[in-house]
Amino acid sequence: MTNATIKPLTPAIGGEIDGINLSTPLSDAEIAFIRQALLDHHVVFFRDQTLDHAQHKAVGKLFGDLVKVPFVEAVPGHSEIFEIIKLPEERDVYNFGGNWHTDMTYMQNPALVSVLYGDEVPPIGGDTMFASLEDAYSALSPGMQKLLEGLTGVHTADRSYGKSGKFANDTIADEGMDVRPSEEAAKQIEHPVVRTHPETGRKALYVNPNFTFHFKDMMESESKPLLNYLFQHMTRDEFVCRFRWTPGSVVIWDNRCTMHRALNDYDGHRRVMRRVTVGGDQPKLI
Template sequence: MATTFDRAKLDTGGLTIKPMTPAIGAEILNIDLGATDIASRIPAIRAALLKHGVIFFRDQDLTQEQHIAFARHFGELEVHPATPKDQPNPEVLRIAHGPKSRGQENNWHSDVTWREKPSLGSILLAREVPECGGDTCFANMHLAYERLSDQMKCFCEGLTAVHDISRVFARRLKKAPEELHDQYPPMRHPVIRTHPETGERVIYVNTAFTSHIEGLSAEESRWLLSHLYKTAMDVEIQCRFRWEVGSIAFWDNRVCQHLAVSDYFPARRVMERVTIAGDKPYFQG
């Protein structure tokens, strides 16, 4: 039986919180993430993250070093293979688009599900934003799971999906799939995972990295994945965030999917992301 998680018992420690929608997302007001005493507020921030799935901050004038230091309060950090090897802070992934580079993150996905231990969460900081456009949307994949029929839940809970880095990064990194697989072999994760802190069940397949579901025919796999992908598109389980310079989004990658709206071309949008390492997904029956 699935665990019932009581968000009302989470202690957000006096933070000023403005929920964005009933389903997901909240803005935390009047806080400086670069302050010397920020460590004392980390338990409350973590509770807010678990409660809302994604949390937002405005007017954060952080250096890369401060960005990294804040993220380290939540766990070990990971380095993305798309990060240039010669940059001074390898933990920072710079995502820049403009006249010569159209945004390519405009599909519903969870980050780095091709890892054996996908990330706990990502902390994205806006360095440069277009005059309008370039929002990011987030979806609560626990609520997506809850909206499945009981029969579909039971069927999916016994399935395993394969996640493959080469689906996205073979082209972006200009490497053959086999070369990427030498370092990052395809990974098997449950189609429905259990959130390790809340116990909630979450749909854990995504359009970017999931290649197929094991044990099904190719046609069955395509149909079921398409059905599960569409659950993220329900506007009643989403929120949408409009960026400003100095804005931060911190999302729980174990329960959220996100989509970066690429409607601003040819304007520039420059973001920096620091990612917190997670654990191996599992399903608890």
């Protein structure tokens, strides 16, 4: 039994769950409710939660084993948790997650689910946007779907975490977020451009502007026109939602069928989020 309710945010994506306290051990009915809501809405939101590190990890573990995220320092003593911090004085700097992306597609086994907890949120701004990659796929013509199903995407973290990536000059990293650029980021990883969700059987587009550089066996210049078309298509109004954080909000998203983007419109305010990440399967087109 659960008294939980869900209120969709938009027809395509996002649902706010009420009536569940994530800091307590959850009943089987509550767990089933959250899992189904995530499959139906791709990203779910909770308000007014209070999670310590152990409780935060317990929420992540509802979906599988937790992993350490590469290139980002973890919270001391908690390798599966990291903090996303932007300080008031960090004006005009790149913010973490600021380009549309799906978490960790630069790995052979990218993230399955991410659980983000809003510890300190700005009074206005700092929203996060989410896009449904299933709706984006479904809206394409049968001809384009077929073409894309024959393609493989090449992903790398180099532009973000490489030696000359976005975070290479993050000079006040000591008090803020601790990103560690590395040669390792240049590694190239291949994924199908269309993947099948292993639990729902639905197909989703699986490329993103932050990590997908080109199609396999094609040059960047050849890949760009189609990739750019897809990136524009994937962020059409009818496929996205925008979440307004309040302190204690918890957001859980399914990286198998979504991408997201953190908005950088709150210079002069501190924003602190904590994330745990559930390890994923290898994306496949079935």
